[in-house]
Amino acid sequence: MAKLLKVESPESVVEKLISLEKRVIAPVRDGRLHRFLPVTRMEDADFGYFQAEGSMKGYFLPATEGILKFSCTTNEQKLEEPDLEFPETFIVGCRPCDAAALSIQDKLFEWDYVDEFYKARRDSTTIVGLACTYADNNCFCTSMGLAPDSPDGSDILIVKTEEGFLAEISTKKGEKLASLLELKEKGSAEDRRRAGVNAGKLITREFRSEGIPGWLKSNFEHELWDSMCTKCIGCAACTFTCPTCHCFDIVDEPVGTSGERRKNWDACTLRTFTIHASGYNPRSVQYKRYRQRIEHKFNYYVDRFGRFLCTGCGRCIRVCPVSLDMAEVLEEISSRV
Amino acid sequence: MIEELRKIARDLLTSKKVGVVIGYAFVKANSNRTTPIFVTETEDIERLVFNPLCLNNLTVYLTKKKPEIQELGRPAIVAKGCDVRSILGLIKEFQLKREDVVIIGVGCEGVVRDFKDWSGKLTKESMPTKCLYCKVHVNELEAKPIEERRRFWKDQFEKCIRCYACRQVCPFCYCDRCISDKTMPRWIESSAHGRGNFAWNLIRAMHLAGRCISCEECNRVCPVEIPLNLLNREIEKEIQEKFEYVAGMDTETPPPLRIYSEKDDDAWIR
């Protein structure tokens, strides 16, 4: 059950953690963007931001990651795995859509085989979320079962209220951090409730989503795919900025007879994602690739893990070079349910 | 002007002179953003617009990257001045025949640099560099010592996530199998580390030498805001100085890197 304690501000959390010599990652202004980067001074963190360019994904599933070093000849064989010890890390100030994405992704990376790289990073990291006070009309988190003040995925969620800031503690990690930060004063449930009401008013873009998986099951072939998705030019901007997209590639980078095996981000929207060595490609036309994206996120993942592989953060819409609005596609599907 | 544009599009479609009109429309959920549309039915003509939010270089849909568009029939395409230069370039590279496309040229007085820079009206500050007199930024960087320039690009490319938005949006990146996708041999490492990114971005810029017309779409679409086109402009400058050539001005002048001329500077051969 969530516990509510008063906290001074997100900046104070950063300041205290830095003074305890902990590794802190916070939003940092970089030109016109905000990016989540390690900070060593409280002043470098800028919490007056809407959304960061990248999600937290990169700290658990890096864009490129070495998984094995090898040196193999007939006479000498050596395999070296990276040491899976990661420093204790605190991510402070991430939006609820980004935090929830982690608990959604956890389901896959711990399904059957456990991805040790992902898990070691997750285990060593505490997430301090920051509830939103602003949304634009590309945000659709409420249609994905979340909210601008959802605690899903955050160990502690900091919420700005009429009385100041509250820390909503949801997990053991959150409790541990709360005592580290010496938070003692109880917060008011009514204060939190009112902040929730305000958060609920932020999202202007909403559609009914519960019928979408069912429609997708029966409409793999439908003229909607061609008419709405053909303009996709097949880059990976949406996939790589998405906090829940996690498909990856495994490649070898040799240097002579030794080298490194790496795990890299990959995207189903790219043409070569499913290409066979023979040259045959089961998804040879772009709309088929975009269809896979939608089916995976809103049908297959729901089937297997019970959640949408999407938190409605809206990055895909903002970043698309040709303004293909994924929420528009979902709204269209929703209207046909 | 919009009425005239729509009338031309309607006439072309109904007379069956074209099978599709490639143009711009407002995004349904957001009247501060446009998106490409492919009009094949006359009832969709009313969606066509032209205004300073029409950023995309639609020429990418004429290339062989989008065969499903080519199948819609002979295209008419709404093109700004900078976009027309890429059409001319494609004709010069035998990707397109002049008679196979109807160019609906629109008088453009500038577009906004990116949708998020739109404040309701076009201002000098919100225009991309291509719309202003363009040499300024290139000269600034060129004036710095080479180590500083190398550090600048090294830092920029650390940010690159290899999403290939720059490549996919570029009308001249239409190779059936891009060099970065080739595995036999693996010319460029696919990993998004500094080394692979540096190789990728530099090689792409070199492959565009003498072809890029600086539509700056690559700048606009980069999710991590790397000023990619700056690299292309530097190369453009070199091409202009060495070969007195500017890309995309006509379809006859042979591109310098395709043709050997006795006048070519060979002082670098020692």
Add this chain to the structure above:
Amino acid sequence: MSVYSPTLLKVKEVLPETHDIATLIMGFQDGAFAEEFSFKPGQFGLFGAFGEGECALAIASSPSSKGQITCSIKKVGKVTSSLTSANAGDIIGFRGPYGNWFPLEKMKGKKLFFIAGGIGFSAIRSSLLSVLEKKDNYKKVVLLYGARSVGELVYKRELADYEKNSKVDLIKTVDPGGDEKDWDGKVGFVPSVLEEMKPKPEGSVAIVCGPPVMIKITIATLVKHGFKREDVYTTLENRMKCGLGKCGRCNIGKAYVCKDGPVFTAAQIAEFPPDY
């Protein structure tokens, strides 16, 4: 050891099958791993050429042969080029066994039709060998195997042994034009030869593997002759990287070929969307 870490295999023997297919017989370098290792027929592994990459290949040996495994590779791309040019003594990485398997126990007492085309034979060989090791459990084995030409047949040296086996009816065929002077088998596409055989579905199960077109027509032929789709099995392939159901690329609709497959019944395939 992470789930992405391979164990090392040493190539014991390389058997060229055709101009572009080689069979590798490999032993485990790690004795403890070899002791623990077991697999079921139909499962696959990710075989890696260090420096080139990994490739998903069916384990072609019988599960009862301890300490070593066999796979057959066709040269089509970067990794397979490296694997097919391996020499005895070379080191290959292995991760597995992955995927599901042919439920041979459910087929006891039945007549089994093994129908293979080209290199597809390697994906069902482990099942065939398993069945022949316990041949009294099964009523009869019909092996229908074909390839484009005599030169393209794999496991040629074994075909004579299967012919001699009293439990096995071997029918071999090559495509029209693919026969040679000394060819004593049939001439015709595998599905056409199957049609001529008029296979009876009663008490029968079919295991099919080959090029996608051949699988499709063979299944249609079997169904036409009254086979229930639940009694027709095949094994599919798709581009793979992790083999663990994480990298997201091998799915056909909601089924991951590496987790829900690679073995599927024709009934399951009939439900698949056109995504492969």
